[in-house]
Amino acid sequence: MTESADSHHLPPKSTVKRWLVTTDHKDIGVLYILTSIFTLVLAGTLALLIRAQMWTSGGLILNGLGYNQVVSAHGLLMVFWFLSPFAFGLANYFVPLQIGADDLAFPRLNALSYWVYLFSIVLFGVSFFQGATFSGGWTMYAPLNVPTVDASSVTQIGGFAAILALTMFVTSVTLGSVNFLTTIYRQRAKGLRMRDIPLFSISILLTVWMMLFAFAALLAALVILSAEHLIGTVYFASDSGGSVLWTHLWWFFGHPEVYIVFFPALGLLGEIVQTFSGRRLVGRKWFVIALALVAIQSFIVWMHHMFLTTINLPIKTVFMVTTIGISLPFDLMVFALIYTMVKGRIRWKTPFLFALGALVIFIIGGITGVFLGAILLDYSFRGTYWVTAHFHYAMASAAVAIIGGIYYWFPKITGKMYNEFLGKAHFVAAFVGFNMLYFPMFVVWETPRRVFVYDTGLTLWHRVATLGAAIFAASFLLMFYNLVKSMYSDRDVTDSPWAYTGSMEWAVSSPPPEENFPGTPSYASGSLEFLDRSATDGGAVADGDAATDGGAVADATTAAAQPADHASWWPFLIGFSTLLTGIGLSGISGPYFVWPFLFTLPVFIAYLGIKGAQHDGFALIHGAYLTASFPLLALLLVLFDADHGFMTGLGEASNYFYITIVGTVLGAMTLIGMGYESFNVPEPKLAEQWPFGEVESTKLGMWTFIGSDIILFGALIGSYVFARFNFGWHEWWEAAEVHKATWPGLANTYILLASSFTIVLALVYAKRQDKRKTLGFLSLTFVGASVFMLNKSIEWIELFWHEGWTFNTDLMASTYYLTTGMHAAHVLVGMLIMLFLIARTYTGAYMGEEESQTIEYFGLYWHFVDIVWLFLFPVFYIL
Amino acid sequence: MLGPGILGLSVVRHAAQSRNQADVFDNLFLVFLVLGTVVGVVVISYVLYSAYKYRVSGESEKEGKYDVDEDAFEGESGGKDEVSRPQLGEIPSQSGKGGGRKLFMSFAVSAVLVLGLIIYAYSLLLYVEGAPNDFDDNEDEDVLEIEVTGQQFQWKFEYPNGESYTGGQGDNPMVVPADRPVRLTVTSADVHHNLGIPEYRAKTDAIPGETTETWFIPEEGDTSLKGDEMLDIVCYELCGAGHSSMRGKLNVTDQETFENWYENELPEVSG
């Protein structure tokens, strides 16, 4: 973990270290693929348990709780932890290769996405051993998902651990979306317009756009749900629409999610059908337009999952229309794929067979989806095996297509050809097994879903399905054997082992060289050329991404000729710290919950001093940080003593409390470590960047991150409005057991506005290289934030302790504390980043036009935090 | 679009005569099933046929290539001019020549089909949603109103006279007389459930803090209170460990038996 430059070189692939430190997109792609296949096996085993249970009505092996756990974990793992990461393994590997980028825009962030993903699986795994894992279905309907309602002590800890694991996963996805968006917009080869990028990359682009917004809504739902567990808010158990609120939040996310898992597969189908038909995709333009349309429309169909709730007929009608409308672009895409095969030169290679199979399966999934869109049919299908069969045909079609993608690109990744016969055998077994498994579900559609008691007349069909499951599962053994064996064969391949390939990944060696291309790729002349690197390489930008995830901002030193860095320990370590924090929080008791975070603050400040001194040489500011951390710690200990009693408090705390502390402290230290690491990512001057040519990558990253944060707050405010509307808009505050004063909110509005002003001034002076004034205004911003927080604390203490208006007193209290609390958390994160910026500025960083950009990026975040307050103030203090 | 629409209207009338949701559903399901199967079979056959018809074979001699040789087809008909083949290194936005008209025709046809189906389905929906109001407007209809509350893991039935009882697993069925419309007002005392009576295709969510409605008209009442052949009341939303066995029963009797039960036995089980 030294900072010396050569520690950033990649160790050879045969070492374990290589795989822990790598930030190379190809390595990470491979890691994603392997990890997701591991999840496939895990979730597949659970599926076999489900089918074993269904062998006879009444069940064979599991009790009610056991079955519910298996059903829930199977769904969650397959949808979240298998399907998307499987596709994103390929995306990680091939999007840069297809668009001509050396790597993703923020390589360390990419590694961080992966490690958080990996450790979230570990956390999910742990949840099985904490009594019982989550057992309320993958849709996690409320209020069964909140601890006050599901009071069974068995599911408390494990159930919450699974929810936290999902929260980690959402974090990983959000970082990944920011990264892919920035990469695709900023790092295309010259001459490659947005509409020119290969189909797979286009599908990934649209997928990450959907992810950015949909997962933010899910994050809001999970934040509220976690608050129900940790501090006892009462959103979902409330009679004012709590249960329906969950369904809105879930499906607003959930419908786009089903397309999120399907889009990469559509892109792959396009690529594979095109290559193996030897014909360019018919109506490509319309195909792409249809994709984009569906991506947008996916956000306005969610209530088709709620036709039996309280929504009224006009709303149902609207959602029926949008739902049916959305099936039409799909229809067009399917026909485009079919007509591409016509007059093709079709070779029935394994990837093509899988693509063909996926297409056939998807046609069935789509047609049965139209059934569900007809409300009257949905009334009867809802909650039955019809739905199960429909979405397995749709989703597993995605899986089948991606498996085709694995065969398609296997020779590119490994440089070896798989065994064609075994590949075909795999396809036949998988296709037969799949249809044996799911087609009977249409026949026995009257069986209620997630229930193991059924009409005994249906037993035969259920048994056929179970046998099909066994065949489907076994077919994968063929694939594993084939691929592993082939890797060590002598069937070496050339750049393009397939005929009629088009995109750039086939123009480089198999496997691709570490730096991806033999020269800088360019399409400027109308077709692909690799230009001499030395002539085209531009300057360097630092991987200054950590600011977006609550950490510190990276070094922005420019070092023109410095080679790119590819290795860093920090992503792994940060990921590990989130695992510890997750395990800790799953079992921590309410009164202890804030303390690990509070105790981490002095550690953060002290470590900032230490690391800063190591990195920039000791300066007064570092000493000041170190010194300040001690009284802060002392103060916290006194408060802790007042809250719990020092010795009794520590004595009674569970192990979960201590695990959380270790996690948060490690998290703080590793974030600082990553912030201070010099990590060089060259950005080529020669790149197509429309429409963001003028926006630096980090800025674009910041913008997209803020975009997702807007949805987070939008969903939180939306939840408040929904709850209040259900409760009665005007009675709301009268019914609250407290009378809240307006002036603290008003005062805070002024303070925050002023701090937005001072941060702008800091930037202005940084550009003019006036260090003292920059430092002054940064500090002033920090002071403003501190006053805001102080004012807020006084208000909260007044309400919470003196008035006794606690988190669970009423719905007003829950929404008020949680929404403004999330905002306060954003302010706090901003303050921590400011401490970092102040220390760096003190030792001379950020001066000048280029270097000051880091302050600008932070300013964006800060303005955003202010604007959020401008919404919260009227909503919670005036209306 | 017009065709299915008119077809739809006539079926509405037909369905309206038979009155029950189950008949409406059966009609609609049949239409969807037939059309869905036809479309599915046609499209899938066409896919497979095309994939079969246009397949080529041969392996390239080149070392490390595991596919046909592009050059081998040089000059063959269906070559360069008619359709365009991908070429390594081209800008990937090139689209296949031809096929556009066919694409739009197929799209248009399927769009019309889908829209027609939906208009038809929608007209039936209006009937099903409107039926409870019709009962209210119609003087002769004497609707039986039952309030049902889901609770882990059974159902509570409350009759108009205020008497109520819970029934699970076969004991204490909901009792209704034949040929009289029943309106269920459904809610939940704890978590999200979903009440369904598959026989009558009546289904609605049971949500804490909210009420939803559904209705059905029971058929073929019997003089006795039945044992085994009672109908199922199923929970269709995962509601906890006992969800799989959350089955209530529905007993359809004739009018007289019902009244007898209502006057005498209901007060006994109530509590």
Ligand code: HEM
């Ligand atoms: C062709 C257009 C499609 C239409 C019209 C459609 C329609 C619907 C409708 C109305 C439902 C709600 C059923 C219910 O719970 O009562 C549903 C469920 C579902 N659909 Fe689709 N769908 C389509 C395509 C897809 C695709 C492409 C996917 C994923 C790859 C998908 C995945 C799902 C899933 C996962 C559910 C069930 C969620 C749950 O309740 O657990 N659907 N679909």
Ligand SMILES: [Cu+2]
């Ligand atoms: Cu949906």
Ligand SMILES: [Cu+2]
């Ligand atoms: Cu249930």
